[in-house]
Amino acid sequence: VTDFGIAKTTSRTWSTQAGYVIGSPSYMSPEQCLNRDVDGRSDLYSLGVVLYQMATGNLPFKGKDVATVIYQHVHEEPLAPDIYEPGLPAWLKDIILRCLDKDPDSRFRNAREFCQALANKSPAAYPGSKPQVSAAADLPIDHKRLKWLKPNLPAVALLAAGGAAAAVDLRIAAVLFSIGGGLACYRCFAAVAKKKKEKKILTAQDDQAFKKAERINSVHAYRSYLKSYPNGLHAGTAIDELSFKEAKITNTSQAYRNYLKTFPEGLHVDKVCARLDKLDNKAFDQASETGTEDSYLDYLAKWPEGRHGKEAKEKLEKIVKAKAEQEASKQEEEKQFRQALLENKVSSYKKYLADFPEGLHAEEARDNLHELLYKKSLSSSTRKWCEDFLKTFPESEYRPEVRSRLTIIVKREEKEKLLGSLGIEMVSIPGGTFIMGSEDGADDAKPLHRVRLSGFKLSSTVITQSQYWEVLEEDPSCFKGDKLPVENVSYHDAMNFCNRLSEKTGQNLRLPTEAEWEYACRAGTSTRFSSGGDLANVGWFRANSRQKTQPVGLKAPNEWELYDMHGNVWEWCSDWYDPGYYRYSPNNDPRGPDSGSSRVLRGGSWKDLAISCCSGARLSTAPATRTDNIGFRIVRV
Secondary structure, three states: OOOOOOOOOOOOOOOEOOOOOOOOOOOOOHHHOOOOOHHHHHHHHHHHHHHHHHHHHOOOOOOOOOHHHHHHHHHHHOOHHHHHHOOOHHHHHHHHHHHOOEEEHHHHOOOHHHHHHHHOOOOOOOOOOOOOOOOOOOOOOOOOHHHHHHHHHHHHHHHOOHHHHHHHOOOHHHHHHHOOOOOHHHHHHHHHHHHHHHHHHHHHHHHHHHHHHHOOHHHHHHHHHHHHHHOOEEEEHHHHHHHHHHHHHHHHHHHHHHHHHOOOOOOHHHHHHHHHHHHHHHHHHHHHHOOOOOHHHHHHHOOOOOOOOHHHHHHHHHHHHHHHHHHHHHHHHHHEEEHHHHHOOHHHHHHHHHHOOOOOOOHHHHHHHHHHHHHHHHHHOOHHHHHHHHHHOOOOHHHHHHHHHHHHHHHHHHHHHHHHHHHEEEEEEEEEEEOOOOOOOHHOOOOOOOEEOOOEEEEEOEEEHHHHHHHHHOOOOOOOOOEOOOOOOOOHHHHHHHEEEEHOOOOOOEEEOOHHHHHHHOOOOOOOOEEEOOOOOOEEEEOOOOOOOOOOOOOOHHHHHOOOOOOOOOEEEEEOOOHHHHHHHHOOOOOOOOOOOOOOOOOOOOOHHHHHOOOOOOEEOOOOOOOOOOOOOOEOO
């Protein structure tokens, strides 16, 4: 016998090893360990090891490795078995120790002698035996336990030895049955056989039930199998199949992940991974189709390690950035719209609509711009606002009215071109307030009084002889020259020029009022001359004119770009003359007395002293008067 107890050893064991030494070390006799010749007594040694183990639950020698166990078998004595099992009969202890004797000659000579010792329950003394001190010598005997052990121990020993019984001698079995425990041994064998048969039947039923579940291949089938065989041979496979099928039915990422967590090396790992990839792709496609921040956040939450995680994060970052930019744009839009409302200008509304054509306030801004442009189109004298309105609002209900207004302005501008062709430049004089009169002048220039005037346009120079000729085709001047001021003209001649030019240009042209003339001459100053105290810098008078008129525009202009307001020629005004008019003159846009015998002249001339050329100096003469130092300039309202 070389391998006693391979299947039964519960402590540290080693399998049968090939080489010079054959057998399992825990059950090998000393002679086997030393590789000496062996006989039946070596088998009895192995049987003694089995009996020792069955009686005590321990091996007689328990080294940590093969070399240690072999050394113990050869050189050391085993502990008495009753140290482990105090209730063990002394005669059985002695039989076991005789089987384990180091010297083969001291053991039982054969199986017959061993059986006889068991039958007599009184082992003969064996030569060379060494008396052992029993740990159970002074301990009370557990007779109840011993009552069970006595009839069954032979059978237990035989069963534990397993296949070794055939090697010992079949006669051992007969001896064992002849001992008082024969019936127990039979019962033991019958119980084992019955259990084996029942196990075989259960195994067959288990296999059949599992094959049926495999054929049906449904959740219910595998659940039924597991209900009937929760610890069956195929329970693991059934649970795997059931989990996969339930995951397929649920078809969620969490269900598939749970399967992989439970069965990392399961039967359907590849299929589950493929299905997870498919769900991953579908989830990302849905997030991309929706294209919102929430959709990508939801994808990343459900698929933290998804295949499209990087792409989803990039798109999410773009959405968040765009959202921030949109919020900033919204704030800027609100700011611009509030500014446009505050300013209420065409340019402000246009800027808002250019930056935010589809903004939250775009409709309101367009309505405000529509009304604003419409009002400017009707109130302005230039075509700019009309053209802007028609271009911006081509479908407006006000279009006919604005187009009619534009037609009138265009016709007027075409007539106004005649002024440009004649070289008559009209300077815009802003409305305002000034102090009219002169403290150190003549009595008719007093008292000083405040006058408020509306805006108007005044020709930058007096009318020249060439301009007069172009309109009336005559030149009454005494001093000839195209650039020289026309002179020797009466009040009536000047009015005739204004009327004829108005007809040609379609504009309202006239002579300035006395108040308009002085307001334009002073150009915001309150001194005698608009230049301060130096008349020679701005006008022609007796001291520098060389006794004749001079070409217009040679002297410096005043602050409003008007030339020759001092000297060169006296200029007709539209007012009747009244020396005491300043005492009752109206404050707003005065037009002079309602009647009179003479008209007002202003500015002085080439033949006058400087005192007559002051801004506040007044002169009057009959409307029919014509002299070589009287001319005029015109006003357009």
